[in-house]
Amino acid sequence: MPSSAQETLAPGIPKGDLIKEFGTFLPPEAILSEEEDLYPYECDGLSAYRALPWLAVLPETVEQAQKILQICHAWDIPVVARGAGTGLSGGALPLQNGVLLSLAKFNKILAIDPINRTARVQPGVRNLAISEAAAPDGLYYAPDPSSQIACTIGGNVAENSGGVHCLKYGLTVHNILALKILTMDGEQISLGGETLDSPGYDLLALMTGSEGLLGVIVEVTVKLLPLPExxxxxxxxxxxxxxxxxxxxxxxxxxxxxxxxxxxxxxxxxxxxxxxxxxxxxxxxxxxxxxxxxxxxxxxxxxxxxxxxxxxxxxxxxxxxxxxxxxxxxxxxxxxxxxxVGRLAPDYYCMDGTIPRKRLPQVLERITELSQEFNLPVANVFHAGDGNLHPLILYDANQPGELERAEQLGAQILELCVAVGGTITGEHGVGIEKINQMCVQFGTAELQQFHALKGAFDPKGLLNPGKAIPTLHRCAEFGTMHVHQGKLPFPELDRF
Amino acid sequence: MPSSAQETLAPGIPKGDLIKEFGTFLPPEAILSEEEDLYPYECDGLSAYRALPWLAVLPETVEQAQKILQICHAWDIPVVARGAGTGLSGGALPLQNGVLLSLAKFNKILAIDPINRTARVQPGVRNLAISEAAAPDGLYYAPDPSSQIACTIGGNVAENSGGVHCLKYGLTVHNILALKILTMDGEQISLGGETLDSPGYDLLALMTGSEGLLGVIVEVTVKLLPLPExxxxxxxxxxxxxxxxxxxxxxxxxxxxxxxxxxxxxxxxxxxxxxxxxxxxxxxxxxxxxxxxxxxxxxxxxxxxxxxxxxxxxxxxxxxxxxxxxxxxxxxxxxxxxxxVGRLAPDYYCMDGTIPRKRLPQVLERITELSQEFNLPVANVFHAGDGNLHPLILYDANQPGELERAEQLGAQILELCVAVGGTITGEHGVGIEKINQMCVQFGTAELQQFHALKGAFDPKGLLNPGKAIPTLHRCAEFGTMHVHQGKLPFPELDRF
Structure with missing residues (x-):
């Protein structure tokens, strides 16, 4: 499994100094440094990966969040932002040498505007809470991840989350209008606006789905839709x-x-x-x-x-x-x-590949074959209309070799998705889990462009390092399995 | 009026050398250097701004376009890409010291896929031609700019074009799935894919509406919709x-x-x-x-x-x-x-501001007042559902001072849009026309981020320089009129 530490920075700063510095503007209960207080943050919904953060902080205002970032930026300390921690790809996995920035206290609905059909909310507001607040006006927020009772809108934006209704109503990116974000140096930037389109580069869409690597979201304006008759x-x-x-x-x-x-x-x-x-x-x-x-x-x-x-x-x-x-x-x-499905076996591994709809019959058939080859049951439950597959691989981590076999099977399924013109993630993000498959999905030119873009927002590489975008070095180590644009290393896929 | 030349580079290379170099892979008729051949390119739909390019080239293949860019990159020659030239903000205005890269010969529909409901086309294909090609399958391409008979899909992507039907079906960015682009150094990058979402940063959305500053589009995959019953x-x-x-x-x-x-x-x-x-x-x-x-x-x-x-x-x-x-x-x-409306006066100036829908009554009332103050008639024809205004200011350029008055009135209307929470452009882009108003729309932090991002794609600043994003220096000269985020310099707008 990829280790989060290997691609991150080491601060080399006494923890006491940082606690003292944060203490000048944060109350003591908003700074967590004891192991027992940090356990709730050791993983997100992808429980196979765990790490305790060096320190966790829970700011309550934008100004506090700005100061935290300014200090971490000055001291070269990596930062991972976190909503409800329901993500499924390890995007919110803490760094042992970094600060975990929880947005749990940013939980206020700031405004519901029924005429413009928008809601302005803080990032820690739960997805379902927006629809509940808009219901008296006959409105709702369309994207509905399965975790919508618990997951936060800030996390939804970071992952560009989907859900059952995204076939008709689009992903998160299609349902938000504006963001306020903080860059790693604590600068606040406003992206998008209340109108349909904004001039300048589309930083709103760029930020959506960027998995916490470009900025920290501190306010979200979402579109609301009329409840259907x-x-x-x-x-x-x-x-x-x-x-x-x-x-x-x-x-x-x-x-x-x-x-x-x-x-x-x-x-x-x-x-x-x-x-x-x-x-x-x-x-x-x-x-x-x-x-x-x-x-x-x-x-x-x-x-x-x-x-x-x-x-x-x-x-x-x-x-x-x-x-x-x-x-x-x-x-x-x-x-x-x-x-x-989780009750059928001690462990399961949830995949999240997306394929062109017309490939569904062949891909499902091939997944059945792979399931037999690897001798692991696979259940399929998914957004068929979107071509967004969720094969659930059943295994028992206590049986030697089964976890590794499950991971290999999962990797083959994702590479199959890429081979037929699809992608390695539909809505769960890359995080730490699928970072190697990004080497399959993209070529060197695309990855270089991603890194250049990251550098334009976070030149020191302090925001959520080691996630979402692999280094070229990692891809070289992973092997040259690039199958984008029709160069298939799987001769057995020629029939597709 | 802003001059295109002041923010661009000067190559200082003999034109003959460049023609010779291009001649090694382009036929003579694809290289235009005589003044009479260059006149068709001297402006786009915004005819108030005119300039002849230094040289115009018409490649027919991606490889040719790559070579053109590689040479211009190596020799520090600015490049402006051009579709049909129907744009309304001067985005395709040539540079006197630069190469005009026409994509007119990239006019093939490569594939129509009725099951996935997509069309893969070259950038020079006309907007309406896509719907015509898809009609036998009962499908069409939704965004419909008024110029859809003539404008090309590549230009639509560059400007994130809208149209009458965008209220229901979204802008160009909501209706495209994938792009192939060339960066300024000639590298080809694939953005997006055939599926609903792609991993990595959303470069597809970023490229859409970037007005030719980040890359040259060489292929577009669009979504098709079923023709309504x-x-x-x-x-x-x-x-x-x-x-x-x-x-x-x-x-x-x-x-x-x-x-x-x-x-x-x-x-x-x-x-x-x-x-x-x-x-x-x-x-x-x-x-x-x-x-x-x-x-x-x-x-x-x-x-x-x-x-x-x-x-x-x-x-x-x-x-x-x-x-x-x-x-x-x-x-x-x-x-x-x-x-x-153009028949009512010798000249007219078409504005393109967007406002939150609920501001419509007050903004239209204020435009009437401004029209009286400036003593120039204003006709309003617009996408009301989107809040996308198109006030048409009527004037006579032959009357001394009328052009200047029309421009001042236009600027006040755009600043009014920003003051009520809107934007200076709905669908026509910033180009060269509204570059000063970008200083009103955005603050220093946002503009700095835009420049950093441009640097991540085009470090030498050779692609369409002087358009869309003003330098901080220009904004300082234009004056500090930043009204974003509620700081209104118009006391008379307090009633909104």
């Missing part, structure tokens, strides 16, 4: 995974953009049924959940069209949720699928 | 501009997202009627054109809702186009509004 979900069962995959392309090609289009395979269906009894057909090889939303008239017409289409593509059973309770139940199975 | 337009006439403005906010607040929501004021209505006889009510103070598209059922329901809403907001007359011909006629008036 009606939302209804259709469940379709198939006796072959390939038929379900083909149906996904069929729905999209017909010009329908569902609010969500999710697939679960046999193993995932069993796990979800055992766990939450959602009422899925246990004998199906795969199910699709297709949600439609909009006006009453629109949804009625599209439900009819979608049912016809799914039958044409070979669905053996179709069910349309008739009320809110039934809809909630059908989605509950999907939303609980990860923990449900 | 039905599109219908409603015309509403109002006896007060303020009522029409309020109705815009009313429609959007009701949760309806029209495919287009355009406003024209009295002067624009007269001009359009005289020119194309669209059938607009001549006695109206303002009209709204509201287009709805989608499924049959959806459009029927929304047309009903919109009519009720417009009546509630005081519309005195409402007309719904009953067939394709009537719809085309109603839009024809809007699309011809700029040339129509």
């Amino acid at each position: 009606r939302a209804q979900v259709v469940l379709a069962a198939f006796d072959e995974v390939a038929k379900a995959s083909a149906a996904v392309g069929g729905v999209i090609s017909a010009g329908i953009i569902p609010a969500g289009l999710e697939m679960m395979d046999h193993l995932a269906i069993q796990a979800a049924e055992d766990f939450v009894h959602a009422g899925y057909p246990r004998d199906a090889a795969a199910i699709l959940l297709c949600e439609l939303d909009g006006t009453n008239a629109e949804v009625s017409q599209q439900i009819y069209q979608v049912r016809e289409l799914l039958l044409d593509y070979g669905a053996v059973k179709i069910r349309t949720a008739q009320d809110k309770q039934e809809r909630a139940k059908l989605w509950q199975g999907r939303k609980a699928a990860f923990p449900a | 039905r599109a219908q337009v409603v015309l509403a006439a109002f006896d007060e501009v303020a009522k029409a403005s309020a109705a815009v906010g009313g429609v959007i607040s009701a949760g309806i997202i029209p495919a287009g929501l355009e406003m024209m004021d009295h002067l624009a209505i007269q001009a359009a009627e005289d020119f194309v006889h669209a059938g607009y009510p001549r006695d109206a103070a303002a009209i709204l054109l509201c287009e709805l598209d989608g499924t049959n059922a959806e459009v029927s329901q929304q047309i009903y809702q919109v009519r009720e809403l417009l009546l509630d907001y005081g519309a005195v007359k409402i007309r719904t186009a009953q067939d394709k011909q009537e719809r085309a006629k109603l839009w024809q008036g809007r699309k011809a509004a700029f040339p129509a």
Whole structure:
């Protein structure tokens, strides 16, 4: 596994000096330095990687955050910013020689503007809390990661998070309007604005998904959407995974953009049924959940069209949720699928590759083959409409060699995604987990450009070092497996 | 007026040497050096600024374009890339001491993929040609600048172009998936991909709207959308501009997202009627054109809702186009509004500010006051739903002082936009025209970050120098009029 320490700086400063310096403007309870206080920060949602930070600080104002950064910048101390720590790629993993900057106290909703349909919030506000605050005005914030009860909007921006509804409503980048950020030297910059477009370079989009490497987010203005008049979900069962995959392309090609289009395979269906009894057909090889939303008239017409289409593509059973309770139940199975699959084995490894939709049937078939080759079960639960796969590799870390086999299988799946024109991450980010696969995804020219860009924001390389963008040296060590632009090192993929 | 030359480099190289060098890989007809051959390139759609390039080249392959850039990079020669030259802010204005790189011969549609709903095209392909090529598959490319018959997709990406339909379907940045670009040293970089999201920094969005300062676009992959089953337009006439403005906010607040929501004021209505006889009510103070598209059922329901809403907001007359011909006629008036207004005076100056929608009534009122103060008529024709204003200032350049007065009035309108939380450009870009207003829009920290970023792509500053991003020196000369973040130098705006 990649070690976070090897690409970071070593400060060589007595910890007491730093605590004293921070103490001039932070209350004692906002500076954590004891091991027991630091444990809650030792990992994010990717628990395979753990490290205790050197020091953690919890500022409450922008001015405090600015001072923290100014001091770390002057003293060459690396900084990792952190929201709720629900990320799945180790992006918020602390550095043993660095400061963890928690934004937990930046948790205020500053304004809801129903006419402009925007909300201005601090970065530590939970994703779902925005929709809750906007609900009295009939509005909501569209991107809905599975962790939306817990994850924060600042983390969503850092990872450009997705969710079930991103097929229709876009990723985080499509749903934010403005950011205030601090650069590593403590300077505050305003990006974007309340209007549709802003002049100058699009730093708003650049910051979104930059995984904490370019700046620290201290304020977010999001777009709000009107709550749809009606939302209804259709469940379709198939006796072959390939038929379900083909149906996904069929729905999209017909010009329908569902609010969500999710697939679960046999193993995932069993796990979800055992766990939450959602009422899925246990004998199906795969199910699709297709949600439609909009006006009453629109949804009625599209439900009819979608049912016809799914039958044409070979669905053996179709069910349309008739009320809110039934809809909630059908989605509950999907939303609980990860923990449900987690009950099948001591450990699981969640992948997050994205592929062009038309490659779905072939890629799923190849994943089945790889699962057999590596002798590890793989459950598939994913955003089919987006082509965003989440293969869950089941293993037992206590069995010698299984973790390594799971990692190798995972790496092969991601490289398969790249080989068919896809990417190594859909919505979970690169973090520390997929940093080697970035060498597969990108060539030297692209990586050099990334590093030049990082240098334009953070010349000393102090913000979240060792994450997201591999050094050219690391890629050279990892091997030259660059398959971008059609140079496939996998002869067996020629059939794609 | 800003001069393009003052911020650019001087090569000091004999022109003959460069022609000879280019001649080793370009045919003679692809190298233009005679004054008469260079005249077609002396300006873009913003004809107030003119300059002949030192030399113009028309490569046909990526390799040729790479070599041109490599030579210019080595010899420190500035380069301006150019599509169709329909831009409205002088972004493609040539440099007297630089090479004009025309992408006119990059005009091939490389692939249409109906399952993934994408088109891969060269940058010189016309915007409308993409939709024409996709039509047999029932698809189209959504962003539709008024110049879509002529403007190229490469130019659209460089300016992040909008259009009538951007209210519902987003700007260019929301409708492209991948780019291939050349950096100033001739290196090719691939940005984005066929999937919804890509790892690494979002260079795709960064490049979009960067006005030719970061790289030369050599390939674009766009998203295609299904042609809507039905599109219908409603015309509403109002006896007060303020009522029409309020109705815009009313429609959007009701949760309806029209495919287009355009406003024209009295002067624009007269001009359009005289020119194309669209059938607009001549006695109206303002009209709204509201287009709805989608499924049959959806459009029927929304047309009903919109009519009720417009009546509630005081519309005195409402007309719904009953067939394709009537719809085309109603839009024809809007699309011809700029040339129509152009017939009212010897010259006009088209502004492009964007404001938060809720500020519309007050800003339009203030523009009327400014028009009286400066004694110059102003016609308003614009994307009301987006809050994207296009005040057209009428003047006569042959009357001493009128051009200067028009420019001062224009500058005040843009600064008004910034003061209410908007921006100095919605879709036309900054170019050379609005470079001083960038000093109003942004503070030193943001401008410094822009320059650092430019340096990460083009350290020598050879790509389109003097455009889009002002130097700090220029801003110091222009004066410290920074009104971002609520520091208003206009006491009369306190009422907003």
